[in-house]
Amino acid sequence: MAKARAIVKRLKAVKNIRKITRTMELIATARFKKAMDRASEAAAYTQKISELVSDLSQANLEFHHPLLEKHESEKNSVLLVLTSNRGLCGGYNSGVLKLALNRYKELKQSGQNVRLEISGKRGISFLKYQDTSAAETYTHFEDRPTYEEVDELASRYITEYIEGKIDRLDVAYTEFISSSKQQAAVHSLLPIGALDTSETTADTITTKYDYEFLPSAQEILNEIVPTAFKARLFKCFLDAAVSEQISRMVAMKGATENANEMVGLLSAQYNRARQSQITSEILEIIGGAAALE
Amino acid sequence: MAQEFRLLVVTPETTLLDQSIQSLRCTLFDGQIGIIPGRMPMVGRLGYGELVFRAEDGSESSYFVDGGFLQVQGNVISVLTEQAVPVSELNGSEAEQQLQEALARPAIGDEQCDARERDQLRARAIISLTGQK
Numbered sequence: 001m002a003k004a005r006a007i008v009k010r011l012k013a014v015k016n017i018r019k020i021t022r023t024m025e026l027i028a029t030a031r032f033k034k035a036m037d038r039a040s041e042a043a044a045y046t047q048k049i050s051e052l053v054s055d056l057s058q059a060n061l062e063f064h065h066p067l068l069e070k071h072e073s074e075k076n077s078v079l080l081v082l083t084s085n086r087g088l089c090g091g092y093n094s095g096v097l098k099l100a101l102n103r104y105k106e107l108k109q110s111g112q113n114v115r116l117e118i119s120g121k122r123g124i125s126f127l128k129y130q131d132t133s134a135a136e137t138y139t140h141f142e143d144r145p146t147y148e149e150v151d152e153l154a155s156r157y158i159t160e161y162i163e164g165k166i167d168r169l170d171v172a173y174t175e176f177i178s179s180s181k182q183q184a185a186v187h188s189l190l191p192i193g194a195l196d197t198s199e200t201t202a203d204t205i206t207t208k209y210d211y212e213f214l215p216s217a218q219e220i221l222n223e224i225v226p227t228a229f230k231a232r233l234f235k236c237f238l239d240a241a242v243s244e245q246i247s248r249m250v251a252m253k254g255a256t257e258n259a260n261e262m263v264g265l266l267s268a269q270y271n272r273a274r275q276s277q278i279t280s281e282i283l284e285i286i287g288g289a290a291a292l293e
Numbered sequence: 294m295a296q297e298f299r300l301l302v303v304t305p306e307t308t309l310l311d312q313s314i315q316s317l318r319c320t321l322f323d324g325q326i327g328i329i330p331g332r333m334p335m336v337g338r339l340g341y342g343e344l345v346f347r348a349e350d351g352s353e354s355s356y357f358v359d360g361g362f363l364q365v366q367g368n369v370i371s372v373l374t375e376q377a378v379p380v381s382e383l384n385g386s387e388a389e390q391q392l393q394e395a396l397a398r399p400a401i402g403d404e405q406c407d408a409r410e411r412d413q414l415r416a417r418a419i420i421s422l423t424g425q426k
Contacts, residue, residue, distance in 0.1 A: 045373065147375065163404070213336050214321060219338065
């Protein structure tokens with residue numbers, strides 16, 4: 001009897017876990033859809049900005065802006081790591097953290113002062129475990145990062161970069177390529193190498209407008225460079241949020257499937273255990289009856 | 294009107310408006326500009342201030358725009374801004390506080406002076422808009 005009981009207990013536990021993972025999968029799916037909508041809505045802004053930049057580049061300008069220029073020596077750099085606040089999302093956090101840690105070591109080896117900034121509880125606790133201290137930690141970026149919150153960060157980086165306090169900004173996050181492919185990546189956001197104009201050239205060639213610039217193309221450029229940087233940083237956050245939900249969805253789907261398999265296996269075991277128990281009981285009774293005769 | 298004239302207001306988070314309009318009036322960096330169909334293509338920097346457009350049915354709507362860019366391209370006007378708030382939702386007393394804070398803030402160096410000036414301009418624009426109602 002003892003063995004069958006133990007199996008029943010396990011069976012119940014597995015069923016309970018299955019319920020939880022199934023629910024989490026559904027929640028992640030709903031959140032993923034919301035995050036995805038937000039990301040695609042935000043894409044309109046980024047696209048417009050790059051459209052404007054390509055329009056500006058037609059005006060034969062020299063691109064001069066403190067954010068575009070590389071500092072002569074790279075001494076102080078910032079590494080921003082975007083992880084999630086919650087776990088149970090498969091290899092999402094470990095992928096980002098592995099890359100981030102590599103980059104961190106690389107930068108350290110090249111003799112730079114690296115300031116580590118981490119968003120997400122998972123990343124914070126991981127790096128604490130690695131004995132690496134983070135200068136700043138953020139936990140308020142959930143699955144719906146708002147532009148205002150990102151703007152605050154971005155403005156700080158911009159001033160620090162212009163004032164020469166930092167010479168480089170790297171962001172480690174999970175890049176969203178398509179809904180079936182996400183990839184952990186480290187990108188350098190500052191200095192902004194070249195502003196992306198290639199994306200839109202294909203469709204703007206046919207519609208060339210002779211713009212009037214108010215005040216002047218140069219001044220608009222000065223204004224648009226920080227905006228483009230902010231939009232890029234915001235996109236990183238949105239990408240990270242979408243990818244987190246996708247990897248949680250996938251992880252929970254796997255967990256539910258495993259639980260299903262386990263339930264099948266355990267109930268087969270339980271049935272066998274019960275059957276052998278009954279058989280042995282009958283044998284005992286028959287044996288007892290035979291002894292009485 | 295024979296020609297369709299479209300207004301797009303895009304913020305980093307969403308496309309706020311996408312509709313046909315008759316005319317548009319908004320604040321550039323140095324003053325107001327009015328745009329009616331057939332405007333020459335232009336790119337302009339927006340200031341802090343009001344954006345008013347007359348919809349197809351003749352009704353006027355008014356928004357507060359928080360800087361950004363304006364692009365006129367044929368029949369499409371794109372407004373790229375960090376934030377656009379309907380004037381009715383603005384909070385005048387909060388802006389008053391921000392103005393006082395910005396006026397009292399000490400600023401050292403060009404960067405900080407610019408930032409202070411920006412904050413003041415922004416707060417004043419909000420106050421004057423809420424005062425109109």
